[in-house]
Amino acid sequence: MRSSASLDQFDIKILAHLQREGRCSNVDLAAAIGLSESPCLARTKRLQEIGIIRGYAAEVALEKLGSHVIVFSEVTLSSHRVSDFRQFEAGAGKYREIVECYNVSGGYDYLLKIVAPSVAHFQALMEQLLEDGIGIEKFSSRIVLRQPLGRRGYPLNTLITGKPSWE
Numbered sequence: 001m002r003s004s005a006s007l008d009q010f011d012i013k014i015l016a017h018l019q020r021e022g023r024c025s026n027v028d029l030a031a032a033i034g035l036s037e038s039p040c041l042a043r044t045k046r047l048q049e050i051g052i053i054r055g056y057a058a059e060v061a062l063e064k065l066g067s068h069v070i071v072f073s074e075v076t077l078s079s080h081r082v083s084d085f086r087q088f089e090a091g092a093g094k095y096r097e098i099v100e101c102y103n104v105s106g107g108y109d110y111l112l113k114i115v116a117p118s119v120a121h122f123q124a125l126m127e128q129l130l131e132d133g134i135g136i137e138k139f140s141s142r143i144v145l146r147q148p149l150g151r152r153g154y155p156l157n158t159l160i161t162g163k164p165s166w167e
Contacts, residue, residue, distance in 0.1 A: 005050055010035055012156050014043055015052065019153030022056045059152065062115065070115050070144040071122050074108040078137035085109075091134030097125050108140070119143065 007015075013033040017024065024032070030040035047053045062068050077084055085103065092098050092112065100113035116122040122141075130136055158165050 005052060007052075007160060010040075011043055011047060012160060014040065014047065016153070016156050018044075018053065018056075019156075066117070068115060068117055069119055069122055070113065070147075071141050072144070073112040073114060073126070073139050073141040075110040075112060075139045076108045076137045077110075077135045079135060080109070084135045088134045088136070091132050092129070095125060095129070097121070 010033060014029065017029055017032050021028070021032075026037055026041045026044065029044070030037045033040065035043075044053070062070075075088070077088055088110065089101065089103075092101055092110075097114050097116050098112050099115050102111045103109065104111050114122060114125065116125060122143075126139060126141070155165055157163065
């Protein structure tokens, strides 16, 4: 195993099942992974205590809430000192519309995933970010037209064992 935490196949099964069914009871989880209830609960608590399970959340169907846009924005900073990165991250963190922020390698510094009620709202957010003076030199954005593939959870077996999913 390549994992820094010591995980066995039952731990992986627990994680995989909880990624799919986060609200399942311990009884249902134990039955699904083939373990008795008490050891299953102990393993789940251990995974929470060591921080592998960070929490549980509802998967919200945005389309049921009304009109919205999802936008990916590539952001380039004007300067690249550690303090510049921290300044940008603190500034971007103030806006709930920015739901994901990645510091990346390549032709730009950050990739942001933004969810807004409209393109106009997104544009106003980007203008506000520029006005905030958090070091943005330029940005380029792509509006999501549709999402043909969306997975819940991570490829745990591949990440832990290093084996490709196609084998």
